[in-house]
Amino acid sequence: MSDLVPGASDLPGTSASPPDSPGSLGRRQLFERRQRRRSALIATASTAVVVTALVIFIPKTPGWYKVKRSFFDGDVFGETFPLLLEAFVKNLQIFAWCTPVILLWGLLIAICRNVRTPALFPLRLFAAAYTDVFRGVPVILTILLIGFGVPGLGLDRPYNSPYLWGSVALVLAYSAYVAEVFRAGIESVHESQRAGARSLGLSSSQTMRHVVLPQAVRRVIPPLMNDLVSLQKDVALVSLIGPIEILRRAGIEKSKFANFTPYVGAALIFLVLTIPETRFVDYLVARERRRTSGTAVR
């Protein structure tokens, strides 16, 4: 059976000749090429079988024609898609102004958590409590509490805007996540780097600023980007407190047409953005891994 498993090619094959006999390199390569072809063939065949089964059997289910009509209606799609795109601009705006604030605020919280001076212990305590609270509450609850709670104070326009308080809620929640990422990065910088800097006479804040943070930030760029991809999706949650962004627009159109196709359209719009983004993060992670496992111990 083992010769059917892709990747089994590194096992010594039954037909392999002794490695030191003349011409064994060529034979070995031929063998490996055969194995590779066979793996590719198996992968293609199994994918084809699964796809065919889905295409044949799903339409045969009793409810398929109804699902098709209410989720994949071409006319509704054509009519609502431009509106969805337009509403998505709102998501991008919220995302665009939240991101820098989240990164700055999260970094600040992370630095507070790493403060070692006893006099500044309250800062440390605050940072720890902050991350505990906002990481422990579902984002959606934070949005509801802040989005409905603060405007209830009876503030005047524009300070009662759901855009404002929805964004604030996102910033509060995501900066807690981002702070933890930064903290992990700061703690991953080896103590000997601090010793090196302090031995020159650099103060602890200079050491943080010029030696620890530059290294920490570089290391956490991939996980940070992961959080930002999540943020991009979670911007849709502010629809719950009023702003007409893509999810709410899709809901409105759904009601108008009594058809779910706008939701599918919205999902497509998100995917067009998030799939390339996650692939890019994967690429960064792989590059970082190559870099760090390839270099000698410093």
Place this chain on the structure above:
Amino acid sequence: MKLVIDQVHKRFGERRVLSGVSLDVAESEVIAFVGSSGSGKSTLLRCVNLLEPIDEGRILLDGDDISVPGLAPDPIRRRIGMVFQSFNLFPHLSVVDNVALGPRKVLKVDKRSARAKAHELVARLGLADRADAFPDQLSGGQQQRVAIARSLAVEPEVMLLDEITSALDPELVGEVLDVVRELKASGMTMLLATHEMAFAREIADRVCFLHDGRILEQGPPEELFTSPREPRTQQFLQRVIDSGRL
């Protein structure tokens, strides 16, 4: 410059690492600490650099007690250079920027002149053509020379060298030792912890044998290496000779 180490004790939890080390270091003197691993050589250097607080005793630099708890350590560390076994270079900075960081931030020299001086220093250590390289592009010997340059850049009055050749391939040790020879020739006061007995013998004015956190025996290298008085010192040297390192 005069450094006095007076009855220094250091514990890590229950473990006593230094149990009453005393030593007077004169200007331009080179002192080598030898002894087996765990004898307290590195800890002693870290204590002098205030990287480790001491539990008892005093350390005097030009007559001032620098071991007083609560004393701001940064200006003192500037005066005491330290070079580490594992180099501890900053991987995100080029060679020149590694060397220039101290002067810029501690001596408040502006960036341009700090970099210009760093270039000079790096060239003096034979690394002019690697000035813009990053640490991970350098050999161990080159990295350690950069680390020495970085330490010299803040114009220390005494240098602490903590087993600076222990992490190097044997063929790279020589280039680093050459730099130390030049430092001695320039009159730099140095304390070095080392496993290189031949080098300690060549360069030190005085060799201290550390055992169980004490200086068990000290003297001029010829005396200590050829006719040690203490049985422990004799045993240690015998082991070194047996392993072919002297």
